[in-house]
Amino acid sequence: MDYLADESIAGITYLADRLGKPVLVEGPAGTGKTQLAKSVAEMSGARLIRLQCYEGLDESKALYEWNYKKQLLRIQVESGDEDTSWAEIQDDIFSDEFLLPRPLLEAITADDPVVLLIDEVDRVELETEALLLEILSDYQVSIPELGTIESKQIPLVFLTSNNTRELSEALKRRCLFLHLDYPTIEREKEIVLTKVPDVSDSLADQVARIVRSIRQLELKKHPSVSETLDWARTLVLLGIDRVDEEEAKSTVNILLKYRSDIEKAIKDFSSNSAAHFDGQPAAN
Numbered sequence: 001m002d003y004l005a006d007e008s009i010a011g012i013t014y015l016a017d018r019l020g021k022p023v024l025v026e027g028p029a030g031t032g033k034t035q036l037a038k039s040v041a042e043m044s045g046a047r048l049i050r051l052q053c054y055e056g057l058d059e060s061k062a063l064y065e066w067n068y069k070k071q072l073l074r075i076q077v078e079s080g081d082e083d084t085s086w087a088e089i090q091d092d093i094f095s096d097e098f099l100l101p102r103p104l105l106e107a108i109t110a111d112d113p114v115v116l117l118i119d120e121v122d123r124v125e126l127e128t129e130a131l132l133l134e135i136l137s138d139y140q141v142s143i144p145e146l147g148t149i150e151s152k153q154i155p156l157v158f159l160t161s162n163n164t165r166e167l168s169e170a171l172k173r174r175c176l177f178l179h180l181d182y183p184t185i186e187r188e189k190e191i192v193l194t195k196v197p198d199v200s201d202s203l204a205d206q207v208a209r210i211v212r213s214i215r216q217l218e219l220k221k222h223p224s225v226s227e228t229l230d231w232a233r234t235l236v237l238l239g240i241d242r243v244d245e246e247e248a249k250s251t252v253n254i255l256l257k258y259r260s261d262i263e264k265a266i267k268d269f270s271s272n273s274a275a276h277f278d279g280q281p282a283a284n
């Protein structure tokens, strides 16, 4: 996939693989944290297993759960048979056949190479974080009815965080740390060029420069790379090859979602009008 990485990303991914350590990727929304894990999976030909975190995520959704429906059906069938004892039924219904693996267990028991993405880990409660930490330390899961399941391999693990809360020191210690920030103008221009069909080089350049300038303002919510891409797509759809101040003003709501932010950007357009909109695209 077309993930545009700088050397630090490539380096840390290599290290993570070598050391068998998870990578904790932190940074503002829309800087490509999720995309990074997806792209690493794709480039290395590994299967991506994703655990999307949310408030209230628990073991039964992260690790495994028993298939109660199927167990109940089996109980109904077997209890009709007078020769079968309850102990036998219990042994039967707490076996592999009735286990529903969730992403963590799936990643640990996989035979093929996998990349495990634990996405937006800052959304789970501390106790769930502790559970994750345990698994990322031992790469094994113990299931009371079945015993301990050990991993066949150490998967490459990416955890992402938008920093909505501070993660535990223990988790941070366990991981290699990668901070993703907004890309440089040059990188963002490249991202636009690879992701937006039919965009011209000069428009991509102009968009990247204007977005960079907007990100330097004091805003409630800075535009992310996804919003840059949306804006570039919109301009292309409108048949614009070089955006002027009026066009920028009338489309800036694609980049910014708060009224006060939009007003600040529009002011910035006026005061930087010459730099952003006049003349030829600046040389790199």
Ligand SMILES: Nc1ncnc2c1ncn2[C@@H]1O[C@H](COP(=O)(O)OP(=O)(O)O)[C@@H](O)[C@H]1O
Pocket: 002, 003, 004, 005, 028, 029, 030, 031, 032, 033, 034, 035, 036, 160, 183, 191, 225, 226, 229
């Ligand atoms: N370095 C990059 N190379 C290619 N695409 C990128 C890059 N950074 C961000 N993107 C694009 O920006 C969008 C947002 O990325 P995403 O991974 O969802 O961000 P995050 O998970 O950090 O919120 C996606 O469409 C992604 O493809």
Ligand SMILES: [Mg+2]
Pocket: 033, 034, 035, 119, 160
């Ligand atoms: Mg994400």
